Amino acid sequence: MPPVASQTSQPPPRRPAPPRPGGGGPEVKTQRPEKRYTPEELMAMMRSGQLGTQAPGGPGSRPGGAPGSRPGLSGRPAGATGGPGAPRPGMPGANPLLRRPATGAPAAPGSAPVAPTPEEEEDRKGKAGAARLGTPADRAGRRAKRNERATERRVTSPMPAATLLNETDDDGRRSRGGRKGSRGGHRAAVVPARKSHAQIEPPINVRSLSEAIGIRANDLIKRMMNSMGLQVNINANLEEESAVMLAMEFGVELEVIHERTAEDDLLEAWEPDEAEVLNQVPRPPVITILGHVDHGKTSLLDRIRKSNVVSGESGGITQHIGAYQVEHEGKLLTFVDTPGHEAFTAMRARGANVTDIVVLVVAADDGVMPQTQEAIAHAKAADVPIVIALNKIDLPNVNLNKIYGELSQQDLAPEEYGGDTPVVKTSAVTGQGIPELLEMLGIVAELRCEILATPSRPATGTCLEASISEGRGVVATVLVQDGTLKVGDVMVCGDGFGRVRALFDDKGNSVTEAGPSMPVEVSGLDEVPTAGEKFGVVEDVSRAREIAETRRLRTRGVALGERQAVTLENLYSKMAEQKLKSLNLILKTDVQGSLEALIKELEKLENPEVPIRVLLKGVGGISESDILLADASQAIVIGFRVAPEDRAVTLADEKKIDIRRYDIIYQVTDEIKKAVEGLLVPEIKEVHLGRAVVRQAFKISKVGTVAGCFVTQGSIERAAKARIIREGREIYKGSLEALKRFKDDVKEVREGFECGIKIANFDDLKTDDVIEAYRIDVIRRTL
Numbered sequence: 001m002p003p004v005a006s007q008t009s010q011p012p013p014r015r016p017a018p019p020r021p022g023g024g025g026p027e028v029k030t031q032r033p034e035k036r037y038t039p040e041e042l043m044a045m046m047r048s049g050q051l052g053t054q055a056p057g058g059p060g061s062r063p064g065g066a067p068g069s070r071p072g073l074s075g076r077p078a079g080a081t082g083g084p085g086a087p088r089p090g091m092p093g094a095n096p097l098l099r100r101p102a103t104g105a106p107a108a109p110g111s112a113p114v115a116p117t118p119e120e121e122e123d124r125k126g127k128a129g130a131a132r133l134g135t136p137a138d139r140a141g142r143r144a145k146r147n148e149r150a151t152e153r154r155v156t157s158p159m160p161a162a163t164l165l166n167e168t169d170d171d172g173r174r175s176r177g178g179r180k181g182s183r184g185g186h187r188a189a190v191v192p193a194r195k196s197h198a199q200i201e202p203p204i205n206v207r208s209l210s211e212a213i214g215i216r217a218n219d220l221i222k223r224m225m226n227s228m229g230l231q232v233n234i235n236a237n238l239e240e241e242s243a244v245m246l247a248m249e250f251g252v253e254l255e256v257i258h259e260r261t262a263e264d265d266l267l268e269a270w271e272p273d274e275a276e277v278l279n280q281v282p283r284p285p286v287i288t289i290l291g292h293v294d295h296g297k298t299s300l301l302d303r304i305r306k307s308n309v310v311s312g313e314s315g316g317i318t319q320h321i322g323a324y325q326v327e328h329e330g331k332l333l334t335f336v337d338t339p340g341h342e343a344f345t346a347m348r349a350r351g352a353n354v355t356d357i358v359v360l361v362v363a364a365d366d367g368v369m370p371q372t373q374e375a376i377a378h379a380k381a382a383d384v385p386i387v388i389a390l391n392k393i394d395l396p397n398v399n400l401n402k403i404y405g406e407l408s409q410q411d412l413a414p415e416e417y418g419g420d421t422p423v424v425k426t427s428a429v430t431g432q433g434i435p436e437l438l439e440m441l442g443i444v445a446e447l448r449c450e451i452l453a454t455p456s457r458p459a460t461g462t463c464l465e466a467s468i469s470e471g472r473g474v475v476a477t478v479l480v481q482d483g484t485l486k487v488g489d490v491m492v493c494g495d496g497f498g499r500v501r502a503l504f505d506d507k508g509n510s511v512t513e514a515g516p517s518m519p520v521e522v523s524g525l526d527e528v529p530t531a532g533e534k535f536g537v538v539e540d541v542s543r544a545r546e547i548a549e550t551r552r553l554r555t556r557g558v559a560l561g562e563r564q565a566v567t568l569e570n571l572y573s574k575m576a577e578q579k580l581k582s583l584n585l586i587l588k589t590d591v592q593g594s595l596e597a598l599i600k601e602l603e604k605l606e607n608p609e610v611p612i613r614v615l616l617k618g619v620g621g622i623s624e625s626d627i628l629l630a631d632a633s634q635a636i637v638i639g640f641r642v643a644p645e646d647r648a649v650t651l652a653d654e655k656k657i658d659i660r661r662y663d664i665i666y667q668v669t670d671e672i673k674k675a676v677e678g679l680l681v682p683e684i685k686e687v688h689l690g691r692a693v694v695r696q697a698f699k700i701s702k703v704g705t706v707a708g709c710f711v712t713q714g715s716i717e718r719a720a721k722a723r724i725i726r727e728g729r730e731i732y733k734g735s736l737e738a739l740k741r742f743k744d745d746v747k748e749v750r751e752g753f754e755c756g757i758k759i760a761n762f763d764d765l766k767t768d769d770v771i772e773a774y775r776i777d778v779i780r781r782t783l
């Protein structure tokens with residue numbers, strides 16, 4: 001489990017450290033400016049000469065350069081120099097940010113385009129502005145519309161003034177008809193600039209996201225409506241991943257910052273570190289017995305227990321604790337003593353996957369029955385290998401061919417039939433086949449090389465059952481899954497915590513410790529945990545109390561109805577939240593023909609990125625067991641011309657499982673197609689924009705390094721991401737913080753022009769560095 005609530009496989013970094021390539025490259029120092037400078041401040045610096053008054057040999061000057069001279073131009077591309085109209089790079093002391101090209105003369109053929117003078121720029125802007133203004137009637141019409149919109153916002157918007165003003169620069173100018181480059185100091189203080197990188201702390205809603213990334217809330221809402229089909233208001237909560245993706249669609253890299261909690265530390269400590277992984281050794285496999293009613297699950301479990309108790313202590317079992325270990329040829333096997341897929345799946349629904357191998361009991365006189373199919377679906381949904389115990393083999397008239405055929409139809413072709421499913425013929429009555437079954441389980445465990453644990457680490461595991469016992473307080477049977485649990489350890493289990501007072505094994509013997517895969521009864525917890533809850537050992541009681549108290553608060557929150565299961569509508573956000581990588585379906589139809597037709601249609605929607613997993617398919621009504629499976633596997637139940645049973649409806653209501661009922665096949669595929677399209681992870685494409693070479697770098701106190709650059713290819717955009725290349729190696733990756741032409745902030749500078757560039761959080765720009773600009777496009781895909 002990741003240590004943060006984001007459900008991502010990795011906790012998001014606190015604050016990304018700038019990459020330091022290879023160790024051997026030049027040291028890259030980055031620093032966050034004390035204050036993000038405004039274009040006005042930057043210009044003031046430039047005007048006051050701070051940008052152009054480098055001391056001889058100071059930052060930006062090149063070794064060997066004349067004092068005060070401009071750095072050399074070796075990086076300047078051919079064709080960029082010369083020509084009367086070209087920028088004049090060699091002027092001593094010139095500042096490329098302020099420098100203007102000579103005017104009046106036409107550009108020589110092949111020379112760089114001539115950058116306009118400020119006067120020309122003003123002139124051009126004036127004309128463009130006039131063209132935009134249109135006739136007086138046009139202007140009046142626009143004014144009326146503006147007023148109307150403003151009134152509407154005043155009346156209906158719950159947004160505070162600051163949020164209403166929370167517009168991107170462009171939007172703000174448009175909606176107010178303001179002048180480009182307006183120096184309205186007041187407004188500049190309120191409107192957050194669109195950012196290329198932003199941080200946010202959960203919980204995230206549209207308002208806080210808008211404020212964090214500098215994009216108008218309305219634009220976010222519109223985008224959610226258009227691209228995700230979500231209708232939300234400004235206070236709508238957003239899943240972290242949805243917020244990150246939404247921000248990305250506006251070109252903003254959003255980092256979700258989590259406050260670290262004791263729970264995070266605990267979850268992190270539960271994951272073995274590298275050294276612990278190296279010390280892993282095989283542990284006994286944990287086995288669960290599933291199968292159809294009356295096929296002999298309990299009899300088989302009893303038989304195994306009686307004939308193979310650890311150390312041959314036959315009859316020594318005095319206590320039933322929900323799981324037990326048997327020994328076969330010197331190797332231990334752990335059996336979970338709650339047969340039936342309901343218990344197995346209920347456990348999974350709580351996030352506990354304790355089982356390594358499933359024994360599927362099939363009565364030889366009966367064959368594959370409805371609950372056998374369900375059990376297969378549950379085992380497959382849990383991704384657990386299946387060993388078949390063909391039980392009641394002692395009975396006469398067993399038709400092996402029929403049963404093997406039925407198993408093959410369930411994708412469980414027996415090894416005897418050339419398949420890869422082990423089948424062991426057993427009899428719980430005579431004991432026939434029990435040693436062979438245990439041996440087979442040992443072999444499967446060995447082949448499943450992930451059945452490992454590190455006995456030396458603090459214990460983690462799962463509660464199998466718990467109750468309050470008179471005189472002993474809370475008594476819980478836990479299965480140690482990793483590490484070793486010892487008397488005296490402080491443990492947290494579910495909402496409870498406490499110091500382990502005593503441990504008893506499956507035969508009721510007091511033990512001082514329990515290693516991996518050992519079921520053990522624990523006393524000492526202060527609250528009764530629920531079966532399926534994880535436990536872990538923590539360093540001290542105060543830490544344990546802190547975690548338990550937070551969990552109790554959270555439990556109360558969950559009890560208030562926070563839990564939300566997967567539906568076709570929320571599939572998209574659920575995927576983000578829970579790392580769902582497949583659309584899990586349970587299909588129930590009226591007749592076999594509809595089932596086949598439906599599966600055929602669904603196959604057409606197959607996509608390697610979003611596999612559609614049909615966990616269970618069958619003919620007949622939607623049962624309680626289907627709902628349980630849906631709950632445990634985050635699946636959606638599709639009923640085609642069938643109804644759910646009453647108990648299934650109640651359970652689905654309780655678990656908030658999405659049951660979809662249809663009469664026409666295309667309706668099913670249509671809705672699923674839409675949901676799957678929502679699930680498709682958008683394609684992230686990097687689009688190269690252009691390159692600029694640094695001609696001179698200027699260090700400005702409290703601002704950082706601003707570089708005078710020349711665009712050698714393509715164009716540089718203000719919203720671009722940037723890579724800094726030095727001597728052919730990428731030394732930094734980030735984004736632009738400012739892009740200027742003369743005194744103006746600009747959105748784009750084309751090839752052949754000079755510009756001033758400030759890279760966000762990077763102040764090590766040097767002459768001849770190449771700034772490569774690129775954009776990240778998020779492409780939402782359809783099937």
Ligand SMILES: Nc1nc2c(ncn2[C@@H]2O[C@H](COP(=O)(O)OP(=O)(O)OP(=O)(O)O)[C@@H](O)[C@H]2O)c(=O)[nH]1
Nearest residue numbers: 292293294295296297298299391392393427428429
């Ligand atoms: N002949 C024969 N009978 C068996 C065998 N295994 C179980 N039985 C009988 O089958 C019946 C059902 O056995 P259980 O062990 O209760 O079956 P189950 O699968 O646990 O049943 P539920 O708990 O109701 O799901 C009992 O009467 C058993 O005696 C076997 O190998 N051979």
